[in-house]
Amino acid sequence: MIINVFGLGYVGCVSVACFGKEGHRIHCIDINDYKIGLINRGEPTIIEKDLDWMMKEAWEAGNILATRDYRSVMPDSDLSIICVGTPNNKHGHLDLSGIGHVAENIGEGLAASRRYHVVVIRSTVLPGTNEKVGRIIAEKSGKKRGTDFEVVSNPEFLREGSAVHDFYHPPCTVIGTSSDQAFAVMADLYKNVQAPIRRVSIPAAEMIKMVNNSFHALKVSFANEIGNICKSLGIDSHEVMDLFCEDTKLNLSPYYLKPGFAYGGSCLPKDLSALKTIAHDHYVITPVINAIEISNENQKKRLIELVTEQNGKRIGVLGLSFKPGTDDLRHSPIVEFVEAMLGKGYEVKIYDKNVHLSKIVGANKEYIMAKIPHISDYISDNLDDVVQRTEVIVISHKNPEFVDLPKRYPDKMFIDLVRIQRDLSEYQGAYCGISW
Numbered sequence: 123m124i125i126n127v128f129g130l131g132y133v134g135c136v137s138v139a140c141f142g143k144e145g146h147r148i149h150c151i152d153i154n155d156y157k158i159g160l161i162n163r164g165e166p167t168i169i170e171k172d173l174d175w176m177m178k179e180a181w182e183a184g185n186i187l188a189t190r191d192y193r194s195v196m197p198d199s200d201l202s203i204i205c206v207g208t209p210n211n212k213h214g215h216l217d218l219s220g221i222g223h224v225a226e227n228i229g230e231g232l233a234a235s236r237r238y239h240v241v242v243i244r245s246t247v248l249p250g251t252n253e254k255v256g257r258i259i260a261e262k263s264g265k266k267r268g269t270d271f272e273v274v275s276n277p278e279f280l281r282e283g284s285a286v287h288d289f290y291h292p293p294c295t296v297i298g299t300s301s302d303q304a305f306a307v308m309a310d311l312y313k314n315v316q317a318p319i320r321r322v323s324i325p326a327a328e329m330i331k332m333v334n335n336s337f338h339a340l341k342v343s344f345a346n347e348i349g350n351i352c353k354s355l356g357i358d359s360h361e362v363m364d365l366f367c368e369d370t371k372l373n374l375s376p377y378y379l380k381p382g383f384a385y386g387g388s389c390l391p392k393d394l395s396a397l398k399t400i401a402h403d404h405y406v407i408t409p410v411i412n413a414i415e416i417s418n419e420n421q422k423k424r425l426i427e428l429v430t431e432q433n434g435k436r437i438g439v440l441g442l443s444f445k446p447g448t449d450d451l452r453h454s455p456i457v458e459f460v461e462a463m464l465g466k467g468y469e470v471k472i473y474d475k476n477v478h479l480s481k482i483v484g485a486n487k488e489y490i491m492a493k494i495p496h497i498s499d500y501i502s503d504n505l506d507d508v509v510q511r512t513e514v515i516v517i518s519h520k521n522p523e524f525v526d527l528p529k530r531y532p533d534k535m536f537i538d539l540v541r542i543q544r545d546l547s548e549y550q551g552a553y554c555g556i557s558w
């Protein structure tokens with residue numbers, strides 16, 4: 123392929139060397155003459171393991187040419203990869219002016235082209251950027267998106283220090299596009315990269331880098347706060363975190379990582395509170411750990427807001443215990459929700475096939491009686507009766523019995539806290555996910 127790489131920094135330089143080494147012809151475009159000079163001598167613009175000899179090899183094979191003159195190289199090319207910087211502006215937003223300039227350049231260059239062209243956004247951008255880039259290119263080139271060119275979102279996952287290795291071994295290759303033609307070009311481009319290709323929607327591809335990096339930052343700060351607490355107690359934090367990392371069932375796993383409702387139960391709130399208190403008692407500052415409960419309370423408020431925004435004063439609640447398949451009501455955030463809605467004068471009907479009031483004993487019974495003393499007036503063992511007698515129905519358990527309810531009762535409003543179905547396209551009526 124004939125490829126243009128816009129931006130010869132970290133991401134651009136690695137792309138040039140790797141694609142150049144594979145035999146593609148690469149035009150390298152930057153506004154920095156020094157970087158253009160380096161590339162035109164077969165030298166990389168950054169220092170990374172293996173990059174110097176790879177760049178040299180590709181350059182000696184005649185596969186690499188750097189220039190400022192984007193107009194001259196665009197018409198004969200198949201693909202343009204945008205790798206320009208997207209730093210934060212003073213308000214914290216990503217500054218996308220570099221992306222806008224490059225989109226104009228590509229549009230101007232494409233005006234004289236007769237080939238189908240794929241534009242690849244490799245830089246980290248905000249959702250909506252792909253569409254804007256497409257509009258700019260169409261305006262400047264007079265060409266039609268979908269017919270003459272396409273814009274694909276393809277975020278880069280490399281880490282500095284192991285950039286070449288990461289280029290060939292990313293966790294997956296993300297390709298955000300709805301075009302089969304552009305997807306085929308991208309799949310061919312990455313045929314030598316050892317990673318599954320994930321074809322996703324454009325906004326999901328635009329979002330993923332910010333989500334990944336924010337999570338990585340959260341991990342670092344969480345581990346550091348745990349370290350500081352451990353140190354104040356004379357405990358070796360690395361011994362603790364070695365154990366933590368051994369748990370690949372709950373700790374380092376997809377578990378707990380799907381958006382939904384607040385956590386609850388008899389363990390998470392209690393032990394989190396205990397950890398915060400230890401930190402406080404030892405004068406250890408733990409803003410990340412302290413913020414967890416605030417975030418959880420916010421999710422509870424969000425449900426109340428979602429429900430009170432609907433037309434309907436009769437609420438159905440499907441699932442009361444804090445986890446499906448149990449009758450443990452202690453610190454169930456859904457019990458708190460029911461209590462709040464009753465307090466606001468709403469009528470509530472509850473269905474939970476595992477909660478039999480006559481069988482609830484001990485701390486569990488005390489808890490529910492203190493929260494909702496007349497619980498027996500609200501609970502029913504007839505699912506359809508609960509749905510028929512209410513207007514807004516909250517699904518709080520991932521129970522197969524609930525999956526087809528939104529289809530069976532299209533006149534009811536369903537608020538889903540568990541993503542009862544992955545594919546929601548069948549729910550045409552009144553349906554609302556709490557965080558999707």
Ligand SMILES: NC(=O)c1ccc[n+]([C@@H]2O[C@H](COP(=O)([O-])OP(=O)(O)OC[C@H]3O[C@@H](n4cnc5c(N)ncnc54)[C@H](O)[C@@H]3O)[C@@H](O)[C@H]2O)c1
Pocket residue numbers: 128129130131132133134151152153154157205206207208220223224244245246247278279280281282
């Ligand atoms: N560095 C990383 O580890 C890494 C990893 C993954 C993703 N990213 C993302 O990739 C993007 C690029 O990052 P980077 O670290 O390579 O940036 P960088 O600052 O190292 O390089 C950016 C390059 O773009 C050039 N440039 C700016 N405006 C231009 C224009 N109008 N035309 C042509 N060239 C122009 C600059 O001169 C510079 O050479 C960013 O969005 C970044 O967030 C970076």
